[in-house]
Amino acid sequence: MQILSNINILIEAPVFNLALLIEGLLIGSVFALAAYGLALVWGVMNVKNLAQGDFVIMGGYIAWYLGEHGIHPLFGVPVAFLILWCFGWLIYRTIIYRVIDKDLFTSLLATFGIALVISQLLNLLFSSDTQTADAGFESWFFFDGMVSIAQVKLIAFVCAALLAAGVITFMKNSRMGQAIRATAQDARAAKVLGIDTDKVYCFTFSLNAAICGAAGALIAMIWVIQPFYGITFSIRSFVIVTAAGFGNLPGVIAAGLGMGVLEQFGGFILGATFQQAIVVGLLVLVLVVRQMQQSRHRQVVQ
Amino acid sequence: MAVATTDKDGAPEQGSGISISLGSLLLHGGILVAGIAAPLIWPAYTIQLSVLWLMIVFALTWDILGGQMGYNSLGNIFFFGAGMYVSAVVQIGLYHPVGEYTDSAGQGFYAFTEAQYFTGLAAGIAAAAVLSSLFAIIFGRIVFGLRGPYFAIGTLGVAIAAGELIGAWDWVGGGSGISMPPFPGDPDIGKYFFYAQNFLLAISVFIFCKWLYSTRFGLALNAIRDDEEKAEGMGIHTLRYKMVAWSIAAFFLGISGAIFGNMTGFIEPLEVAFPTVTFGIFMVLMVLLGGKGTIWGPIVGAVIFHVIKEVTWTYLLGWQWVALGALIVIIVVYFQEGVVGWLMRKKPEWFGIRVERKDDTPAEAAE
Amino acid sequence: MKHAIIEIEHVTKTFGGVVANRDVSLDVEEGGITGLIGPNGSGKTTLFNSIVGYHPIDSGSIRFQGQEISKFRVQEIARLGLLRTFQQTRIYGAMNCVQNMLISIPHRKAKFLDMFDRQARADTEKGESLLDFVGLYEKRYLMAGDLSFGQQKLLEFAMALMNEPTVLLLDEPTAGINPTLINGLIDRLRRANEEFGITLLVIEHNMRVIMNMAHKIYCLAHGELLASGTAGEIQKNQNVIDAYLGAH
Numbered sequence: 001m002q003i004l005s006n007i008n009i010l011i012e013a014p015v016f017n018l019a020l021l022i023e024g025l026l027i028g029s030v031f032a033l034a035a036y037g038l039a040l041v042w043g044v045m046n047v048k049n050l051a052q053g054d055f056v057i058m059g060g061y062i063a064w065y066l067g068e069h070g071i072h073p074l075f076g077v078p079v080a081f082l083i084l085w086c087f088g089w090l091i092y093r094t095i096i097y098r099v100i101d102k103d104l105f106t107s108l109l110a111t112f113g114i115a116l117v118i119s120q121l122l123n124l125l126f127s128s129d130t131q132t133a134d135a136g137f138e139s140w141f142f143f144d145g146m147v148s149i150a151q152v153k154l155i156a157f158v159c160a161a162l163l164a165a166g167v168i169t170f171m172k173n174s175r176m177g178q179a180i181r182a183t184a185q186d187a188r189a190a191k192v193l194g195i196d197t198d199k200v201y202c203f204t205f206s207l208n209a210a211i212c213g214a215a216g217a218l219i220a221m222i223w224v225i226q227p228f229y230g231i232t233f234s235i236r237s238f239v240i241v242t243a244a245g246f247g248n249l250p251g252v253i254a255a256g257l258g259m260g261v262l263e264q265f266g267g268f269i270l271g272a273t274f275q276q277a278i279v280v281g282l283l284v285l286v287l288v289v290r291q292m293q294q295s296r297h298r299q300v301v302q
Numbered sequence: 303m304a305v306a307t308t309d310k311d312g313a314p315e316q317g318s319g320i321s322i323s324l325g326s327l328l329l330h331g332g333i334l335v336a337g338i339a340a341p342l343i344w345p346a347y348t349i350q351l352s353v354l355w356l357m358i359v360f361a362l363t364w365d366i367l368g369g370q371m372g373y374n375s376l377g378n379i380f381f382f383g384a385g386m387y388v389s390a391v392v393q394i395g396l397y398h399p400v401g402e403y404t405d406s407a408g409q410g411f412y413a414f415t416e417a418q419y420f421t422g423l424a425a426g427i428a429a430a431a432v433l434s435s436l437f438a439i440i441f442g443r444i445v446f447g448l449r450g451p452y453f454a455i456g457t458l459g460v461a462i463a464a465g466e467l468i469g470a471w472d473w474v475g476g477g478s479g480i481s482m483p484p485f486p487g488d489p490d491i492g493k494y495f496f497y498a499q500n501f502l503l504a505i506s507v508f509i510f511c512k513w514l515y516s517t518r519f520g521l522a523l524n525a526i527r528d529d530e531e532k533a534e535g536m537g538i539h540t541l542r543y544k545m546v547a548w549s550i551a552a553f554f555l556g557i558s559g560a561i562f563g564n565m566t567g568f569i570e571p572l573e574v575a576f577p578t579v580t581f582g583i584f585m586v587l588m589v590l591l592g593g594k595g596t597i598w599g600p601i602v603g604a605v606i607f608h609v610i611k612e613v614t615w616t617y618l619l620g621w622q623w624v625a626l627g628a629l630i631v632i633i634v635v636y637f638q639e640g641v642v643g644w645l646m647r648k649k650p651e652w653f654g655i656r657v658e659r660k661d662d663t664p665a666e667a668a669e
Numbered sequence: 670m671k672h673a674i675i676e677i678e679h680v681t682k683t684f685g686g687v688v689a690n691r692d693v694s695l696d697v698e699e700g701g702i703t704g705l706i707g708p709n710g711s712g713k714t715t716l717f718n719s720i721v722g723y724h725p726i727d728s729g730s731i732r733f734q735g736q737e738i739s740k741f742r743v744q745e746i747a748r749l750g751l752l753r754t755f756q757q758t759r760i761y762g763a764m765n766c767v768q769n770m771l772i773s774i775p776h777r778k779a780k781f782l783d784m785f786d787r788q789a790r791a792d793t794e795k796g797e798s799l800l801d802f803v804g805l806y807e808k809r810y811l812m813a814g815d816l817s818f819g820q821q822k823l824l825e826f827a828m829a830l831m832n833e834p835t836v837l838l839l840d841e842p843t844a845g846i847n848p849t850l851i852n853g854l855i856d857r858l859r860r861a862n863e864e865f866g867i868t869l870l871v872i873e874h875n876m877r878v879i880m881n882m883a884h885k886i887y888c889l890a891h892g893e894l895l896a897s898g899t900a901g902e903i904q905k906n907q908n909v910i911d912a913y914l915g916a917h
Binding site: 048095098099102103104105106108109110112113114115116117118120121123124231235238242273274276277280281283284287288290291292 | 374376444445447448450451452454455456459460462463466467469470579583586590620621623624626627628629630631634635636638
Binding site for chain 2: 721743744747748752753755759760761762763764768771772773775776777779781783784785786787788828832
């Protein structure tokens with residue numbers, strides 16, 4: 001069996017484990033970034049955004065497009081951040097603000113529609129070929145070349161960490177950040193106390209889109225993008241947020257890194273064709289675990 | 303004064319169900335006649351008409367959970383694909399080794415006699431129905447603890463995972479799919495043959511749902527939709543109802559998958575059997591368009607959606623998917639009550655719903 | 670001395686670090702009306718939820734007709750004939766009143782195939798007569814969600830009666846009801862108790878109501894049982910008066 005022999009490789013050459021672990025952590029940092037954005041809109045606005053992954057892919061295409069036109073894709077990170085910010089604002093003002101007080105399935109389906117539009121537009125514009133934004137960095141090699149770390153991945157990791165730190169500082173210290181956290185705790189009370197919740201929602205959604213855009217630009221450099229990969233990123237974000245809980249920032253980061261590592265090991269053992277199946281498998285697993293926990297702590301009815 | 307209510311004009315139909323008026327007779331009879339006559343009048347559109355009945359089956363079965371019970375599934379397409387593959391394996395496996403058949407990629411060394419074909423088809427459809435229901439019970443155990451958006455995403459996950467796994471399973475042809483046993487005889491006759499099956503299936507689903515909603519089952523589904531915790535608190539066997547409702551939907555979807563697989567002649571996992579973003583989302587969209595939680599809503603939605611889609615699809619030159627996404631957004635945001643829901647609000651008396659008029663000031667009302 | 674149909678012994682329930690019920694013991698006499706009073710946050714609703722199975726209890730025992738039910742789930746307990754109404758009235762809003770009544774029939778002996786039963790004429794008649802009993806007959810074909818809060822409360826009560834419970838737990842039946850209608854409601858609760866033989870356990874803030882109605886009253890404060898006795902005894906109990914005046 002192919003699977004058994006793959007496991008065998010991992011046992012006999014432990015250094016491969018290290019390679020997969022590092023690779024997983026580096027990619028996982030970007031997953032965590034997108035998931036943090038989802039946790040934000042989920043926690044603050046109670047919107048489950050199924051277009052999350054498509055925002056990511058959009059950011060990826062921006063970086064790739066710049067790269068194709070002679071601009072280094074690293075500049076794509078701030079550019080994607082800004083463009084997606086505006087895009088998020090537009091989506092909020094046209095669609096999301098109308099579904100925000102409806103039932104959850106409404107926002108889920110509306111964002112599913114948005115996801116479909118984005119992915120199909122990208123497909124029309126850039127065809128369905130997979131693309132990578134070439135950042136032109138070298139790799140470091142360790143253990144006689146058994147372990148390689150692409151410099152660009154490390155750079156992406158640092159970028160993701162910096163961006164996350166920036167957003168967290170912003171949420172802690174700025175007035176808008178405080179307003180967002182207040183709204184997340186109790187929207188009605190926040191409204192009574194004079195916070196413009198509509199503005200808060202709009203800002204949160206735009207910020208989420210911008211974070212996704214930046215994450216996507218990083219993804220385009222370290223991995224491959226394709227118009228229809230968005231749904232996988234959306235599901236990843238869901239798995240991470242569901243596993244961690246949306247109020248739990250260290251949890252989201254840990255789950256994001258864990259997700260990256262699990263996918264690397266799963267992909268190595270089962271083969272690359274199972275990439276998406278692994279993500280979906282993790283989704284089902286997380287939901288089952290969550291359900292078992294819930295049935296133990298039955299919700300109290302007041 | 304209190305609203306004057308007399309039993310004769312006020313009572314919505316319930317229990318007896320023998321309320322055959324001339325209008326409803328004409329309506330049902332007309333649909334029946336149109337269903338039989340349509341492929342004879344427009345033989346060139348037989349396939350599209352078959353798919354129309356299929357869409358009606360999709361919408362009606364989705365509405366059992368989504369509309370009547372308030373559980374919005376994004377993964378009902380799973381049962382369609384499962385039925386399709388179960389039927390394929392049964393039809394082939396009865397007479398030939400399945401693994402070798404799929405390896406040969408339909409190179410025609412494996413013939414089916416006429417008798418074998420029809421026996422296989424019947425057995426395949428039956429197996430598809432039964433096994434799909436069984437899958438519903440197994441997955442129901444997993445997903446029915448999930449509520450709201452978790453349920454929607456969980457079911458979506460199951461459907462996507464199924465497509466991926468089938469695509470990696472060589473015994474059933476993997477990603478390259480299976481060529482189904484060809485219809486013996488004139489392909490034109492075959493078209494009518496499958497049209498008739500889709501038509502009969504749609505009619506059966508309609509009659510079944512109508513009966514189902516007239517029994518206690520319908521009330522229990524509505525109770526779960528309105529307030530599941532209250533229903534539990536009143537001692538209703540909620541899990542039992544949810545499981546049976548899902549396996550009913552799965553039963554008919556399994557059959558529809560088996561028929562559709564044979565109709566197209568070639569099946570593969572992502573585009574034909576488990577198309578989450580096409581058929582899978584059409585189901586939801588058609589029901590929302592027509593009106594959730596009504597018997598006619600899904601049908602109206604399916605007809606409108608399918609006709610618009612067939613007429614405009616080819617003129618959109620690649621933009622059809624963008625248009626579909628935009629349509630989802632527009633329906634969800636602006637027109638969620640659907641055509642029938644809108645009519646119910648405007649003309650409640652057509653549906654036997656009583657609304658308190660503003661000038662009636664109830665004397666005994668407690669405010 | 671009548672025997673106790675619900676026996677609660679030493680029940681403790683905590684949420685995180687907060688003790689909602691500590692070592693509560695009380696009996697509900699068969700065929701009687703038992704009152705449960707106490708200031709806000711004293712753990713009355715928590716005790717209700719423990720009895721009907723909304724959450725597990727930390728320790729202690731709850732017996733219904735001699736059977737231990739503290740491990741049972743909500744539906745199983747409801748099917749035993751132990752039913753509750755909600756403080757924030759819950760009805761099926763998008764169904765009309767008659768449908769609300771029809772689906773509230775007892776599910777105790779429901780066999781698998783009973784799911785597909787047609788609505789029996791007898792059930793419809795019973796539902797309509799109960800709607801008449803609570804004064805909603807005229808409104809029986811209106812959507813339950815369109816009724817006023819007070820009417821919904823009456824509908825919920827009628828639905829509970831339709832279920833033919835042995836014991837009915839009522840969580841603040843008069844809250845939000847027009848004061849002029851309260852006497853009518855008390856009368857109906859009494860009749861439910863006397864004519865239908867349903868044992869009642871009632872949480873109530875309105876002292877006039879509960880003193881009028883209950884044969885025995887238990888008072889909770891800070892999650893613990895403070896006092897018990899007849900209405901007269903409770904009214905004279907200094908601990909109860911202190912608890913309500915906040916001198917605790």
